[in-house]
Amino acid sequence: TTSTDHPTPSFDFVVMANRLPVDRDDSQDPPAWKTSPGGLVTGVAPVMQERTGAWVGWAGAVDAEFEPFDLDGMHLVPVPLSGKEFERYYEGFSNATLWPLYHDVIVHPEYHRTWWDAYVRVNERFARRAAEIAAPDATVWVHDYQLQLVPQMLRDLRPDLAIGFFNHIPFPAWEIFAQLPWRAQITRGMLGADLIGFQRPADAANFRRAVRIGLGRPTKDTAIAVQDESGAHSHTSHARSFPISIDATSLDELARSERIIARAAEIRRELGDPEVLLLGVDRLDYTKGIRHRIKAFGELLDDGAIKPGEATLVQIATPSRERIDQYRKIRHDVEQSVGRINGEHSTLDHQAVHYFHHSYPRDEMAAYYLAADVMLVTALRDGMNLVAKEYVACRTDDDGALVLSEFTGAAEQLTQAVMVNPYDITGLKAKILSAVRMPPAERSRRMKAMRRKLRTDDVRTWSRNFLGTLDDLADTRRSATVPALQ
Numbered sequence: 001t002t003s004t005d006h007p008t009p010s011f012d013f014v015v016m017a018n019r020l021p022v023d024r025d026d027s028q029d030p031p032a033w034k035t036s037p038g039g040l041v042t043g044v045a046p047v048m049q050e051r052t053g054a055w056v057g058w059a060g061a062v063d064a065e066f067e068p069f070d071l072d073g074m075h076l077v078p079v080p081l082s083g084k085e086f087e088r089y090y091e092g093f094s095n096a097t098l099w100p101l102y103h104d105v106i107v108h109p110e111y112h113r114t115w116w117d118a119y120v121r122v123n124e125r126f127a128r129r130a131a132e133i134a135a136p137d138a139t140v141w142v143h144d145y146q147l148q149l150v151p152q153m154l155r156d157l158r159p160d161l162a163i164g165f166f167n168h169i170p171f172p173a174w175e176i177f178a179q180l181p182w183r184a185q186i187t188r189g190m191l192g193a194d195l196i197g198f199q200r201p202a203d204a205a206n207f208r209r210a211v212r213i214g215l216g217r218p219t220k221d222t223a224i225a226v227q228d229e230s231g232a233h234s235h236t237s238h239a240r241s242f243p244i245s246i247d248a249t250s251l252d253e254l255a256r257s258e259r260i261i262a263r264a265a266e267i268r269r270e271l272g273d274p275e276v277l278l279l280g281v282d283r284l285d286y287t288k289g290i291r292h293r294i295k296a297f298g299e300l301l302d303d304g305a306i307k308p309g310e311a312t313l314v315q316i317a318t319p320s321r322e323r324i325d326q327y328r329k330i331r332h333d334v335e336q337s338v339g340r341i342n343g344e345h346s347t348l349d350h351q352a353v354h355y356f357h358h359s360y361p362r363d364e365m366a367a368y369y370l371a372a373d374v375m376l377v378t379a380l381r382d383g384m385n386l387v388a389k390e391y392v393a394c395r396t397d398d399d400g401a402l403v404l405s406e407f408t409g410a411a412e413q414l415t416q417a418v419m420v421n422p423y424d425i426t427g428l429k430a431k432i433l434s435a436v437r438m439p440p441a442e443r444s445r446r447m448k449a450m451r452r453k454l455r456t457d458d459v460r461t462w463s464r465n466f467l468g469t470l471d472d473l474a475d476t477r478r479s480a481t482v483p484a485l486q
């Protein structure tokens with residue numbers, strides 16, 4: 001821990017994300033730190049734990065200042081947000097403008113100038129904090145859509161740094177991105193990085209197209225020659241894909257432990273030993289297609305294609321962004337449809353749908369994955385979807401069927417899944433039924449192929465590829481720089 005009367009230490013490696021890997025829970029006495037929600041932290045925390053460096057991010061509480069502190073082998077540097085900034089930068093611009101805009105405008109993005117102003121201010125605060133703690137020539141890795149202006153702001157403050165940016169969510173086609181009144185500022189902000197990473201090649205291509213059409217700048221393969229404000233050459237930035245993954249080895253080990261195997265069996269017993277257990281695990285977000293999946297399951301029961309008592313659906317939904325209108329609405333809609341299906345199809349000894357609005361420890365999640373015969377990932381749009389990869393990693397028995405939306409990044413790696421278009425309810429029903437009825441030999445063949453893929457597609461491969469490429473690019477840039485006249 002550092003305090004204000006000590007000089008700020010400096011770090012050769014700095015990760016920046018809107019959230020720290022832990023989230024302050026002031027509702028407990030004494031207040032506690034719990035794991036932050038979402039796939040970004042699942043992916044980046046294992047990378048950070050094995051390197052020495054600092055993580056700059058928000059601690060999850062508003063109007064609260066925290067000193068830097070150490071936790072689980074990570075040095076954490078909190079950046080404060082005021083209540084107004086939480087509303088305008090986080091709930092507003094990040095999650096009611098950019099989030100829906102980047103996810104195929106599933107709901108209408110809202111554009112407000114006061115939200116944009118707050119986004120600029122908070123990005124500046126993050127950039128200044130990183131500039132203070134980064135050692136000379138350090139590597140700074142900026143993450144996700146909340147901090148898209150940081151790369152250029154950081155370059156202005158500290159041209160010595162190697163700056164990487166990774167977007168965990170999709171990057172939209174120009175035809176959609178063009179709506180954004182601040183599209184040019186966002187594109188220029190990202191171009192401050194030496195390397196800009198995306199989940200899918202299509203996301204990287206969309207970004208390069210935004211550079212060509214929106215800024216009128218040429219691109220050559222992945223390279224973009226970036227100019228400074230005077231029009232002089234500043235640096236070359238590269239935009240390409242680096243699909244993220246999970247710590248597959250450690251989940252595999254966890255799922256082999258007696259404790260988790262016993263808990264998985266216990267979960268099935270507690271659910272009344274259904275013949276088939278279907279599972280959904282998501283943040284409660286309108287991008288996840290939870291309504292579509294519940295509708296399809298409900299119709300299969302209505303039609304009699306699945307007999308009452310044969311199958312149970314467990315839907316685990318982590319609370320997320322709860323004050324935003326569209327998130328209140330999706331919660332209401334999901335809870336109403338669960339209620340309707342249970343009202344019509346549950347009996348005293350068999351409940352059709354179990355719905356949990358909580359988050360659970362990693363052990364419990366692993367036990368659920370191991371207990372479930374069919375995993376339903378039906379996102380309408382998702383940058384990657386780590387839940388799909390976690391399910392595969394936990395299937396040490398080579399069993400279990402994965403139903404996977406073709407609109408996830410994961411669909412490009414887990415090609416042996418049962419692919420679905422979640423908007424097509426008739427097709428979704430047929431695919432869910434085929435997963436429920438899939439012969440064991442086919443389940444095993446598909447699962448084995450997906451597990452083989454995950455063995456090489458690990459989160460360490462991802463971080464090594466990204467950071468290795470970034471190092472090379474920064475070295476090239478530094479060696480090309482002509483020293484100023486002495």
Ligand code: ADP
Pocket residue numbers: 037038039040042281282283316317318358359360361362365384385386387388390
């Ligand atoms: P997103 O980043 O949009 O939330 P991902 O599927 O990529 O989606 O990542 C979600 C992460 O959150 C996964 O690591 C998953 O295990 C975790 N998670 C989701 N729901 C829960 C829950 N109810 N309890 C604990 N962890 C959860």
Ligand code: G6P
Pocket residue numbers: 018019037038039040041095144145168169320321
């Ligand atoms: C996704 C985003 C992350 C975000 C997470 C949780 O994974 O890519 O940037 O942190 O969701 O959302 P939240 O708004 O609670 O941080």
